[in-house]
Amino acid sequence: MAPEPALRLRGITKRYGAVVACDGVDLTLERGEIHGLLGENGAGKSTLMRILLGLETQDSGAIDRDGRAVTITGPRQAAALGISMVHQHFSLVDPLAVWENVALGQSGPVRRAAVRAGVRAAAERYGLAIDPDARVGSLSAGERQRVELLKCLRRDPAVLIMDEPTSVLTRAESAELFAVLRRVVAAEHRAVVLISHKLAEITTATDRVTVIRAGRVVLRRATAATTEAELAREMVGREVTLGAAVGVLPHAPAPAAPASSQAALRLRGLTTRPGLDDLCLTVHAGEIVGLYGAEGNGQKSLGDVLSGLTVPDAGTVEVAGAPVDLRRPGALSAAGLGIVPEDRHHAGVVLDLSVAENLVMTRLGDVSGRVFVDRRRLRRRARALADEYGITAPSLDSPLRTLSGGNQQRVVLARELSGRPRVLVAAQPSRGLDVGAVEDLYARLRRCASDGIAVLVISTELEEILALTTRVATIFRGRIVGELPTAQADAERLGLLTGGAA
Amino acid sequence: MTRTGAWVSAVIVAAAVVLPGLLIAVTGGSPAAALRALIQGSLGDATAVSQTLLYAAPLLLVAVGACCSARSGAFNIGQEGQVLIGALAGAAAGLRLAVPGPALLVVVLLAAALAAGAWAWLSALMNRLRGVDIAVSTLLMTFLAQQVVAFAVTTPWLLQESRLGAAAALPQSNKLPSRALLGSLGDHPGLQLNLGLAVGIVVAVLVAVALDRTRWGFRLTMAGLNPAAARHAGISVTAVGGIALTVSGALAGLAGAVLLTSPLSTNRLQPDISINIGWDGLLVALVARNRPLLAIPIAGLFAVLRAGGNFLAATGVPPYLVDVVKALLTLAFVAPAVLRRRSVIA
Numbered sequence: 001m002a003p004e005p006a007l008r009l010r011g012i013t014k015r016y017g018a019v020v021a022c023d024g025v026d027l028t029l030e031r032g033e034i035h036g037l038l039g040e041n042g043a044g045k046s047t048l049m050r051i052l053l054g055l056e057t058q059d060s061g062a063i064d065r066d067g068r069a070v071t072i073t074g075p076r077q078a079a080a081l082g083i084s085m086v087h088q089h090f091s092l093v094d095p096l097a098v099w100e101n102v103a104l105g106q107s108g109p110v111r112r113a114a115v116r117a118g119v120r121a122a123a124e125r126y127g128l129a130i131d132p133d134a135r136v137g138s139l140s141a142g143e144r145q146r147v148e149l150l151k152c153l154r155r156d157p158a159v160l161i162m163d164e165p166t167s168v169l170t171r172a173e174s175a176e177l178f179a180v181l182r183r184v185v186a187a188e189h190r191a192v193v194l195i196s197h198k199l200a201e202i203t204t205a206t207d208r209v210t211v212i213r214a215g216r217v218v219l220r221r222a223t224a225a226t227t228e229a230e231l232a233r234e235m236v237g238r239e240v241t242l243g244a245a246v247g248v249l250p251h252a253p254a255p256a257a258p259a260s261s262q263a264a265l266r267l268r269g270l271t272t273r274p275g276l277d278d279l280c281l282t283v284h285a286g287e288i289v290g291l292y293g294a295e296g297n298g299q300k301s302l303g304d305v306l307s308g309l310t311v312p313d314a315g316t317v318e319v320a321g322a323p324v325d326l327r328r329p330g331a332l333s334a335a336g337l338g339i340v341p342e343d344r345h346h347a348g349v350v351l352d353l354s355v356a357e358n359l360v361m362t363r364l365g366d367v368s369g370r371v372f373v374d375r376r377r378l379r380r381r382a383r384a385l386a387d388e389y390g391i392t393a394p395s396l397d398s399p400l401r402t403l404s405g406g407n408q409q410r411v412v413l414a415r416e417l418s419g420r421p422r423v424l425v426a427a428q429p430s431r432g433l434d435v436g437a438v439e440d441l442y443a444r445l446r447r448c449a450s451d452g453i454a455v456l457v458i459s460t461e462l463e464e465i466l467a468l469t470t471r472v473a474t475i476f477r478g479r480i481v482g483e484l485p486t487a488q489a490d491a492e493r494l495g496l497l498t499g500g501a502a
Numbered sequence: 503m504t505r506t507g508a509w510v511s512a513v514i515v516a517a518a519v520v521l522p523g524l525l526i527a528v529t530g531g532s533p534a535a536a537l538r539a540l541i542q543g544s545l546g547d548a549t550a551v552s553q554t555l556l557y558a559a560p561l562l563l564v565a566v567g568a569c570c571s572a573r574s575g576a577f578n579i580g581q582e583g584q585v586l587i588g589a590l591a592g593a594a595a596g597l598r599l600a601v602p603g604p605a606l607l608v609v610v611l612l613a614a615a616l617a618a619g620a621w622a623w624l625s626a627l628m629n630r631l632r633g634v635d636i637a638v639s640t641l642l643m644t645f646l647a648q649q650v651v652a653f654a655v656t657t658p659w660l661l662q663e664s665r666l667g668a669a670a671a672l673p674q675s676n677k678l679p680s681r682a683l684l685g686s687l688g689d690h691p692g693l694q695l696n697l698g699l700a701v702g703i704v705v706a707v708l709v710a711v712a713l714d715r716t717r718w719g720f721r722l723t724m725a726g727l728n729p730a731a732a733r734h735a736g737i738s739v740t741a742v743g744g745i746a747l748t749v750s751g752a753l754a755g756l757a758g759a760v761l762l763t764s765p766l767s768t769n770r771l772q773p774d775i776s777i778n779i780g781w782d783g784l785l786v787a788l789v790a791r792n793r794p795l796l797a798i799p800i801a802g803l804f805a806v807l808r809a810g811g812n813f814l815a816a817t818g819v820p821p822y823l824v825d826v827v828k829a830l831l832t833l834a835f836v837a838p839a840v841l842r843r844r845s846v847i848a
Contacts, residue, residue, distance in 0.1 A: 307730075307734050308733055308734050309730055309733060309734065328736075329732075329733045329734075329735075329736050329737055329738045329739075330733075330734070330735055330736015330737065331736075333734065333735070333736060334736065339734075341734075346728075346730050346731075347728075347730040347731050347733075347734050348731065348734075349728070349731060350724055350727045350728040350731050350732075351727075351728070352727050353723070353724065353727060357720070361720075361724060361731070361735045362734070362735040362736065364717055364720060364721075364735075365717075368716075368717050371716050371717065371718075372715050372716050372717070373715060373716060373717055373719075373720055375715075
């Protein structure tokens with residue numbers, strides 16, 4: 001007799017008012033498999049997982065756990081049933097040590113020695129190298145991910161849900177993570193749900209894959225029997241032309257007219273401690289330059305400097321030949337530098353303000369008189385931007401929080417470009433976006449360059465760099481360690497230039 | 503989620519009504535009689551209504567200021583001390599400055615607002631220079647303010663009252679001249695509409711407009727909601743927070759001057775002149791979810807509890823029961839917001 005599946009969902013339906021988030025979804029998770037779950041933002045993946053975690057209740061449909069029908073009433077019960085999730089956004093406490101974070105949320109007395117030994121043992125068993133005494137705040141994204149995973153595994157879950165686990169990881173870290181997950185399913189017979197937008201990951205790391213579109217399952221297949229192109233098509237519902245996402249290395253776009261000699265953005269000797277070490281980089285009008293490197297080599301510090309969040313210890317930023325006074329808030333924006341930051345929720349948007357307000361917040365002067373904000377002008381301008389950038393929102397007055405990741409990204413891009421900047425910096429621009437949104441984003445970035453804007457793309461994704469840029473600079477430990485035309489770049493050369501390995 | 507919130511609110515409001523009733527019954531009183539007394543003392547007749555309106559004015563002023571600072575993210579919880587400093591500066595100006603006619607009242611009010619604003623600004627300064635937490639420093643400055651006022655009214659060469667004959671001087675200042683006092687609006691038999699409330703309502707409307715309609719208010723709100731994004735958008739978060747804190751201190755100071763110059767006090771500076779208006783005003787802002795216009799009715803509600811509570815105490819019911827009601831009511835409105843925030847994290 002075949003063993004019962006670890007989890008079986010039958011006909012799960014969930015409506016929010018008129019919107020059907022999940023429409024009769026069937027999903028079977030076998031023990032010992034990694035199951036890929038693919039779908040655009042808003043396709044219903046999150047709702048489905050929220051139902052599994054007991055954060056939502058389905059309107060109809062049934063859930064079997066090991067063949068027994070269960071109703072999941074809340075997160076605690078989900079945990080008791082052995083369903084556990086590693087969230088996309090880390091839920092770690094920075095000032096605490098690794099072992100303290102792992103012990104958080106566990107009931108009963110916390111014994112330091114026991115927890116630390118447990119962390120060590122688990123780290124060894126799964127090959128998750130981590131020092132239990134390290135402060136979480138000092139860890140890289142990859143290491144934090146390990147802590148999250150350890151936290152989850154300590155609860156001994158039968159079903160482990162990973163929500164876009166690699167969105168902040170380097171390739172090497174991702175590969176490591178998948179190796180760990182493979183051990184977890186093979187040796188311990190757990191089931192893993194891997195939610196991802198990255199098709200290459202789904203095809204290499206999963207055993208079976210389910211694609212959801214608009215709340216319905218549109219494809220369910222053994223991973224070996226499908227292709228990235230097919231998955232992309234099923235997910236979006238049409239052919240997509242995004243080279244990178246379907247794994248076809250595209251030709252780098254023809255270099256735009258040899259960039260004008262005028263440097264639109266010039267970074268000279270930028271130094272922050274920690275983070276950047278005498279970083280120099282020039283971007284000309286009309287070109288797209290990629291800054292490639294493994295996570296944690298100073299990209300975040302650079303993003304913070306260019307967002308005006310940190311003042312560098314040394315060095316200057318010049319926009320169109322004029323140095324910018326980085327101590328003045330908003331100086332970069334005023335000088336003509338737009339930025340789509342890596343962590344949109346941190347510096348890009350104000351989640352509790354309306355969509356319209358987020359669209360105008362850097363250029364409030366344009367929609368107000370001396371003293372008063374002109375609501376009518378504000379709305380008119382926001383409406384124009386929303387139309388131009390294809391932002392779909394329930395209403396421009398609803399809080400930004402209610403928008404999908406792709407639409408939030410578009411809000412930031414629309415706002416930053418509305419100031420007609422000379423320079424646009426996009427940090428990890430496709431992070432958390434689905435294929436359709438990425439396609440749209442790439443087209444817009446290319447259009448920016450052809451309009452004469454200097455574009456700097458900071459990315460850890462090789463495919464992104466190759467698909468988008470005309471020139472690539474590599475960053476390692478806060479310094480530029482190599483620079484070459486993208487046409488001459490390939491994984492191997494760039495790998496060598498980024499310090500060999502992550 | 504909002505349904506849960508409303509449900510939680512309803513339960514706690516019910517508790518706020520039922521629990522004190524039970525307590526009264528247990529201690530041998532009659533809940534119905536107590537409720538009657540509460541209403542009688544706050545809304546029962548023209549005199550009671552006058553008293554309620556008197557309380558509403560300083561509560562509203564403190565609350566409106568608290569709305570400003572809380573929205574900017576610079577949490578001021580030192581209003582009680584700022585009320586005292588305002589009263590102190592108002593008394594000093596009213597007793598020492600030779601300003602002719604009713605202009606003296608204006609000078610008293612301005613002096614109070616300026617002094618308390620500066621007092622609150624000190625916390626912004628400490629935050630800027632040394633990163634001292636604003637909530638902590640404003641709170642601790644309250645105790646400092648109490649000492650300063652106590653010192654002023656016990657020191658003859660400062661503000662202690664002049665000795666009359668052989669009588670020992672009390673720890674209080676001289677009475678302010680009557681031209682420095684807040685008068686009543688219009689002439690109604692028995693009913694007093696003290697000017698203080700008019701000041702409060704005008705300020706509440708002005709601040710509401712400033713917060714919701716001006717560039718300044720937009721910046722302030724943004725700085726409070728997401729400092730990083732605000733900085734990126736060209737806003738100096740520390741400066742905006744400092745201004746909000748100063749405004750909130752100034753309005754608490756104004757409340758202190760209203761206390762000093764209205765019939766709520768003996769029109770003398772006394773160490774207990776603030777009568778917890780600073781703390782209660784903070785609660786009003788909390789319940790009003792930092793919206794100045796909403797603070798108007800909420801200040802009214804808290805004023806009802808205060809005026810009615812005083813009357814209730816006169817009927818023999820322990821006055822702390824009114825505090826229990828106040829605390830439960832505050833919880834009723836604040837708890838759902840806290841629950842909502844928690845569920846967002848989960």
